[in-house]
Amino acid sequence: MPLDPDYLEYPRRRYGMDHDRYDWSMLTERKPVQWPHGKRLALWVNVAVQYFPLNQQGKPFPPVGGMTTAYPDLRHYTLREYGNRVGIYRFLKAFDRYGIKPTFAVSARLAERYPYLIRRLAERGDEIISHGWHMDAPHYGGQDRGDESGLIRRSLETLREATGQPVAGWLSPSKSQSMDTPDLLAENGVRYMCDWINDDMPYPFRTSAGDMVAMPLSTELEDRFIVQANLHSEGEYADQVMDAFDYLYAESEAQGGRMLALSLHPWVLGQPHRIGRLEEALEYITGHEGVWSASAGDICTAWQEAQA
Amino acid sequence: MKEDPGLYDYWPYENRPKIEWPNGARVAFWVAPNIEFYELDPAVNPHRKAWPRPVPDVNGYATRDYGNRVGHMRMMRVLDKYDVRGSISLSTALCEHHPEIIELCKDRNWEFFSHGIYNTRYTYGMDEAQERAMIQDAVETIHKHTGQQCSGYLAPALTHTEITMDLFAEAGGIYTCDLFHDDQPTPVHVRSGKKFISVPYSLEMNDTIVYVVNKIEPRRYGEMIKANFDRLYAEGAESGVVMCVPLHAYQVSHPHRLKAFDEALEYITGHKDVWVTTGREIAEYYIEHYYDQAVADIAAKGAA
Numbered sequence: 001m002p003l004d005p006d007y008l009e010y011p012r013r014r015y016g017m018d019h020d021r022y023d024w025s026m027l028t029e030r031k032p033v034q035w036p037h038g039k040r041l042a043l044w045v046n047v048a049v050q051y052f053p054l055n056q057q058g059k060p061f062p063p064v065g066g067m068t069t070a071y072p073d074l075r076h077y078t079l080r081e082y083g084n085r086v087g088i089y090r091f092l093k094a095f096d097r098y099g100i101k102p103t104f105a106v107s108a109r110l111a112e113r114y115p116y117l118i119r120r121l122a123e124r125g126d127e128i129i130s131h132g133w134h135m136d137a138p139h140y141g142g143q144d145r146g147d148e149s150g151l152i153r154r155s156l157e158t159l160r161e162a163t164g165q166p167v168a169g170w171l172s173p174s175k176s177q178s179m180d181t182p183d184l185l186a187e188n189g190v191r192y193m194c195d196w197i198n199d200d201m202p203y204p205f206r207t208s209a210g211d212m213v214a215m216p217l218s219t220e221l222e223d224r225f226i227v228q229a230n231l232h233s234e235g236e237y238a239d240q241v242m243d244a245f246d247y248l249y250a251e252s253e254a255q256g257g258r259m260l261a262l263s264l265h266p267w268v269l270g271q272p273h274r275i276g277r278l279e280e281a282l283e284y285i286t287g288h289e290g291v292w293s294a295s296a297g298d299i300c301t302a303w304q305e306a307q308a
Numbered sequence: 309m310k311e312d313p314g315l316y317d318y319w320p321y322e323n324r325p326k327i328e329w330p331n332g333a334r335v336a337f338w339v340a341p342n343i344e345f346y347e348l349d350p351a352v353n354p355h356r357k358a359w360p361r362p363v364p365d366v367n368g369y370a371t372r373d374y375g376n377r378v379g380h381m382r383m384m385r386v387l388d389k390y391d392v393r394g395s396i397s398l399s400t401a402l403c404e405h406h407p408e409i410i411e412l413c414k415d416r417n418w419e420f421f422s423h424g425i426y427n428t429r430y431t432y433g434m435d436e437a438q439e440r441a442m443i444q445d446a447v448e449t450i451h452k453h454t455g456q457q458c459s460g461y462l463a464p465a466l467t468h469t470e471i472t473m474d475l476f477a478e479a480g481g482i483y484t485c486d487l488f489h490d491d492q493p494t495p496v497h498v499r500s501g502k503k504f505i506s507v508p509y510s511l512e513m514n515d516t517i518v519y520v521v522n523k524i525e526p527r528r529y530g531e532m533i534k535a536n537f538d539r540l541y542a543e544g545a546e547s548g549v550v551m552c553v554p555l556h557a558y559q560v561s562h563p564h565r566l567k568a569f570d571e572a573l574e575y576i577t578g579h580k581d582v583w584v585t586t587g588r589e590i591a592e593y594y595i596e597h598y599y600d601q602a603v604a605d606i607a608a609k610g611a612a
Contacts (some may be wrong), residue, residue: 003353003434007434008442018350024377024406025381051337073486141361141362141364176366179363179364195370198373198377200374220562221310230525239527240525241564243568247563247566276411276425
């Protein structure tokens, strides 16, 4: 039996995208961006501060970095906990040493469980953005809109209360969304989100509650992706970050400001044998003129101002 | 289902008729950028899911969209630097979605060949009329937007039927990139008896296979390309061979990966006896000079 005739129909075959969320545009065709104080490269260091529950449901798919063995998976649970107990504090020392202004994407459930850690991060004055409720509470296609709306409201309210910050940035668990997610985020006061990894610069994103900004947080250059998913060595990780920096830094000379988005996990790079390689990369990057280490929100604002 | 696709005969690599490429080149070298469009919410094919996660699979979709927004222009700069013309494996609906990319390729006199309509529409399950219509649509779309006659084929998402080659040959095609059985062009059987060949398009050198399937480090990919070339260049002194590097701008054009690729391309194009060319030019040259000889040699050896 042949395929349904609809399979050879293409109702969204037209100019631009096959959806209305953002306009099609090539990076090279956009107005060059000027970062504050004449800087060439905005360095966005984003730290995922995640909670993976032991009683993972994994529906409709297991979280990236989640439990993998039969219950109770003490092995992965505690390895992820290592990041929030030990690794993160190594990160903080490294950031302070190299003058990095990090952004922390926090599972709301952690704010309930480990108030010390959240206070510690908030008191540093670093920006805290939402990383959803926890890693096993995904946003996904087919999710009930009311359920998702409640999940988003609860995640944001919990984190706003715990940090005293407006919490205007969002990173979905496993970077997964439903068709409604951007609308619900905008309704709840989120002005930028980091899930759409289709660009190296911020770009405008449409929602039913007004425009927001997509801030692409590279997965391809993420520590977890390179070290854990691809099994590259920590030395190879540092090489790739430095190669990425060199490329974007050179591109910024001809094409205007560029953004280097480093997605870090304290349970990956916070290990004693890996932290040195992260430090090596940070030392290399911050050793260059024209590097602006800034929070995601500040980069977002500067980008918006540069569009005017 | 058949035990063997029946597309070619066994033909040992040793003692074949000698191939001489133009100007005494040992290696015909071509680069095949895949310029693709993946749909956010494609029609469902009962034989293959388009996305691992429920629609919208933001991760999968945005990963591919990066190539169109950011990647192609970076890749073009590298290819321009070494005077390499791309042979584009094209999701032909991209002519409608992103004509700006098509114009940039036309400006460079690159070749366009069919990679289906979208890389989220699979051939599995199509009957003959449907597959013929899909191939015809792609061939006509390429002609309408580029003025080129489509000569080559790489099935969308590498999804085939038993008669894919037959249908593409009947639509005017002369070569396929879907077969990975050789380092030289080889005749391919099609039911019309037309002269139709396979032009090597290495999966092992394909950046998506390298990065996504084999999870190779970027610098090692650069070394692999050079090693692949070195051996083929040496063997090409005896008889001409083909080397292809298939690319995806959503893989190779990330800032941490371009340098290693750039260095590999510089290395290859720095050699004297390399014919830097396109898929169509290889296919036309081979069919004109070696096709009949190859068929006769295969028949004489009767090794199959």
